[in-house]
Amino acid sequence: xxxxxxxxxxxxxxxxxxxxxxxxxxxxxxxxxxxxxxxxxxxxxxxxxxxxxxxxxxxxxxxxxxxxxxxxxxxxxxxxxxxxxxxxxxxxxxxxxxxxxxxxxxxxxxxxxxxxxxxxxxxxxxxxxxxxxxxxxxxxxxxxxxxxxxxxxxxxxxxxxxxxxxxxxxxxxxxxxxxxxxxxxxxxxxxxxxxxxxxxxxxxxxxxxxxxxxxxxxxxxxxxxxx
Ligand SMILES: NC(=O)c1ccc[n+]([C@@H]2O[C@H](COP(=O)([O-])OP(=O)(O)OC[C@H]3O[C@@H](n4cnc5c(N)ncnc54)[C@H](OP(=O)(O)O)[C@@H]3O)[C@@H](O)[C@H]2O)c1
Numbered sequence: 001x002x003x004x005x006x007x008x009x010x011x012x013x014x015x016x017x018x019x020x021x022x023x024x025x026x027x028x029x030x031x032x033x034x035x036x037x038x039x040x041x042x043x044x045x046x047x048x049x050x051x052x053x054x055x056x057x058x059x060x061x062x063x064x065x066x067x068x069x070x071x072x073x074x075x076x077x078x079x080x081x082x083x084x085x086x087x088x089x090x091x092x093x094x095x096x097x098x099x100x101x102x103x104x105x106x107x108x109x110x111x112x113x114x115x116x117x118x119x120x121x122x123x124x125x126x127x128x129x130x131x132x133x134x135x136x137x138x139x140x141x142x143x144x145x146x147x148x149x150x151x152x153x154x155x156x157x158x159x160x161x162x163x164x165x166x167x168x169x170x171x172x173x174x175x176x177x178x179x180x181x182x183x184x185x186x187x188x189x190x191x192x193x194x195x196x197x198x199x200x201x202x203x204x205x206x207x208x209x210x211x212x213x214x215x216x217x218x219x220x221x222x223x224x225x226x227x
Contacts, residue, residue, distance in 0.1 A: 008082025016199035080112035090144030163216035
């Protein structure tokens with residue numbers, strides 16, 4: 001049986017990825033900061049899910065995630081999915097509070113890097129997969145998206161460097177595309193986002209990636225969905 005850690009799995013993309021993996025026979029360690037939401041998500045996944053509530057920016061919580069995973073067995077997959085959009089409505093860079101940018105980098109860059117660093121020994125020995133969830137805002141300078149986009153750009157570069165440095169681990173940067181989630185609604189407050197796909201619609205693409213195991217690189221989830 002394969003074991004994964006998926007951060008930010010109480011809702012949205014992380015929850016959809018966890019559901020897809022559990023349906024494929026994986027065991028998952030999942031987290032989120034809000035215990036009630038996480039418990040509800042874990043309950044829906046059944047005994048294959050281990051819920052570890054906490055904040056990925058806290059070192060003791062990251063250690064708890066790895067400890068829970070080690071109790072299951074070898075670590076085959078870490079998905080650094082948890083993230084924040086930052087202020088909503090999205091401010092232009094000219095007025096983006098530096099403190100908000102600091103929090104964006106803490107959650108979207110430094111915490112996933114620290115978790116990846118801590119997980120690498122286990123991932124190396126299992127020949128596992130390390131995933132950073134990114135966004136097209138990392139490469140496109142959409143007005144208002146400079147804070148979030150620059151954090152994702154930093155995460156992408158660190159992930160690409162890990163891919164070059166870690167031959168024993170498969171390292172993917174995965175862009176899920178626009179999704180109908182709470183984060184996306186925060187980016188477009190008051191707007192109708194019902195034309196965006198639900199995360200459940202793209203999660204099967206991730207199962208296909210795991211089955212086909214492409215080499216380290218940057219991938220768009222939509223490209224792995226069967227027509
Ligand atoms: N939705 C999109 O259109 C879109 C597009 C491109 C990329 N993405 C990326 O996809 C990923 C998931 O986004 P989403 O739209 O599914 O977001 P979401 O609906 O807001 O879900 C975010 C999840 O992460 C958890 N989380 C947030 N901060 C955390 C922290 N510091 N520690 C632990 N857990 C934390 C949240 O739970 P708590 O709040 O309870 O902690 C929640 O479970 C993110 O990396 C996002 O940047 C999303």
